[in-house]
Amino acid sequence: MRRALSRKPRDQRTKAKGLRLFVAGVYGFLFAPIVVLVLFSFNDSKRNATWQGFTLRWYNELFHDGPVLDALFLTLKIAVLATILATIFGALGAYALTRYKFRGSGLYNGAIYVPLVIPEIVFAVALLSGFNAAGIIPSFKTIIIAHVAFMLSFVIVVVRSRMAGFDRTLEEAAMDLGANEIQTFVYVTLPFMMPGILAGSLLAFVLSFDDFVITFFNSGVGNTTLPLKVYSMVKFGVTPEINAISVFMLLVSSLLLLATYKLQGGPPTITVRAPGEE
Amino acid sequence: MTSLESPAAPPQSSAIAIEKPGLLSRLVGRLRGHPFAAANLLLLPTMAWLVLFLMLPLLVILVYSFGSRGTYGDVVLGFSFANYVKAFSPLWLPTILRSFGFAALATILCLAMGYPLAYFIALHGGRKKSVYLILVMLPFWTSYLIRTYSWIVILRSQGVVNTVLQSLHIIDDPLNILNTPYSVILGLTYGFLPFMTLPLYASLERLDKSLIEASWDLGANRFWTLLKVTIPLSLPGIIAGTLLTFIPAVGDFVTPDLLGGPDTQMIGNVIQSQFLSARDWSYGSALSFSLMAILLVSIYLYVRRMGSEDLV
Structure with missing residues (x-):
């Protein structure tokens, strides 16, 4: 200038x-x-500081470590169950929010963003207090409930972004050709939503699989998930076995990310709109 | 499309529904023409979940925050502002200020690294754009706990940095990087960099590139184009990225817990200890609510400030 x-x-x-x-x-x-x-x-040294040679020892130890394997299976069980619930509920919700324009939809939209904008620790202690006030003792079930609560919003955001590109005239064409609402949904709308639903569920799965803070507060006694196990091991000291678990967890997340990428045919971007945008 | 052939005969699909009135089709029939009812029904599970397991719990901690600690670590309900007074007392105020200070620094660092990164991917990514993007998303998808832990391996006194520096005889005694404010801010920056970059990318990607060219054609150099065209147009991304970084950073407790020391405690650590070890839930609740309230007010002010700015 x-x-x-x-x-x-x-x-x-x-x-x-x-x-x-x-x-x-x-x-x-x-x-x-x-x-x-x-x-x-892969380093053949307990001290973890200088390279001593290649070994698979830590992975071998990892896959023979009972408590770690128990934690892994518990984590997978929780992630699968919570993902199924969150995906079904979230997909229905996302469909309703994009398909219908109705009074009060702004309120719903706002409610969906609440879990995304409050600090995770506040969410965690609120849930713990809520369960306490209702006389519910933290257990396997409360972990699932808590996970679904924070996953729902993510599933809805992902599915809704897929629905944004939906051509409504396809539904009308199906109806004109004689399909009823249910058939139209099952054979036209649902297949279109599917990549979004799968991507949303994969993201939900990863969030559950990796979640530490919310599980930490709401797991109760004896429900040690893999992140909780890693946390207690880290608190005890740095060991090569933690590195091996970490690499394993990173691998799981990365594979799921790549799968999502394939499903969506593009980068699975999660963007939370700034208030005022849109 | 074989599926659509089956109900080909009757043009009105409801005819089938009348013949075999299954529960679902009767329900759908009833909801026809009532989008409000239909939408609410579909949203019912989600909303029930959010009300029962988010809104009500938040209400519970609001109620708890006015109570006090009972003898056995239980919550005695009441109506006193003592917990809030305590939260902002000289004893605890530094922790709150530190949390906001650390989070603000980490957010600035994230913006300083994330903006060029997002700009590069969006405008210079070329055919490898998706590869670059995946590489940013990878940390976003991987465990925050593990990514924080990795810095312990690097920074501790027998860690990578100290071992390398010592073997090169640059230092004799290991540096104390871990458990300092530096390591906490570093950890926060590292942890939330993808949260900053992705919304920035989304908004830079949507940006109309011809506006940048127009700016060049009109004689502005790179600097003025960036300042007067690119940055104002990507402001929604900057707002979103800043909020997505700042909010979780303020409330984080994993990073100060693993990478910090006793004098780098953040509000998240205090909330955690009030709930899990000190068992003063009402004070922990007051802290949680204060955190949320301060965040909401600052988000409001921030968005209003950024939004009202003259966007040339």
Whole structure:
């Protein structure tokens, strides 16, 4: 603006050299800790500081560690059950929110964003207090209830973003051709929603599988999920076995992310709109 | 589309429903023309869940926060503001201020790293755009606990950084990085960087690139184009990213718990200890509510401030 005519950047690639370098640094920052974990999970040393040679010992120990395996199975059980509930409820809710324009839908939309914008720890202690006030002792069931409560919003957001691209005339065409509401839903709408539903459920599964804070407060005695197990092990000290568990958990999450990516045919972006946008 | 052939004969599908009035089809028939009822019915499970397991629990901690601690760690209901007075007393106020300070610093660092990153992916990503994006999403999808733990492996006194520095004879004694404010802010920044980057990317991606070219054509250089065109147009992403980073960072307790020390306690640690070890639930509830209230007010002010700005 000050100069009358500054030259328009001709070649993006050369011009963005500084930016490229900076971005490479940011990626380095994002992945250095993960690389370190993976490396040390194969390191033949208890002390975990210098490279002593390749070993699969820690993975072997991991798969023979009873309590860790119990924790893994409990985590999977919780994640599967909670995901099923949250997916069904969330898909129905997302369908209602996009399909119908009705009074009070703004209120519903607001309610869905509440779990996404309150700090997780407040959610966790509120649930714990709620269960306490109702005389419910934290148990396996309360973990499921808690997980569904925070997963619902994520499922709805993902399914709804898929529904945004839905051509309503397809439904009308089905009805014109003689299908009733249920048939239209099952054979036209549902197949279109399916990638969104699957993506939402995978995200829900990962959230449940990795959840620490909410489970930590609402698990009760003896329901040690894998993240709780990892937490107590970390509190005790750094061991190569924790690295192996970590790599295993990272692997599960990464595979599910890639699956979601394939399903949605694009990057599974979760964006929570800023208030005022839309 | 074989499925659609079956009810081909009767043009009005309801004819079938009358012949075989199953529960579901009767229900659907009744709801026809009542979108309000239909929508509410479909939303019922979700809303019931959110009311029972979110709204009511929040109400419970609001009620608890006016009570006091009983002899056995139970909650004695009452109506006193003592817990709130205590929360903002000189003893605890530093913890609240520290939480907001750490979270603010981490948010600024995330923005400083996330904006160039998102800008690069959205405008220079080219064909590898989705690969770049997946690489940002990967940490978002992986366990926060484990990503925090990885910094212990790196920063502790026998950790990677100290081992490398010592073997290169740059330092003699291990540096104390872990359990300091630095490690906590680093952990928060690392933990929430994807939360900042993804909304930024979404908004930069939607941005009309021809506006940037127009700015160049009109003689603005890169700096002024960024300042006057790109940043104002991506403001919704900046707002969303900042909130998505700041909110969980303020309330975080994993990072200060694992990477911090006694003098880096954040409000999340205090809430956790009030509920799980000190067993003063009413005070913990007051802290939780104060945290939410301060957050809501600051979000409101922030969005209003950012929104009212002149967007050239």
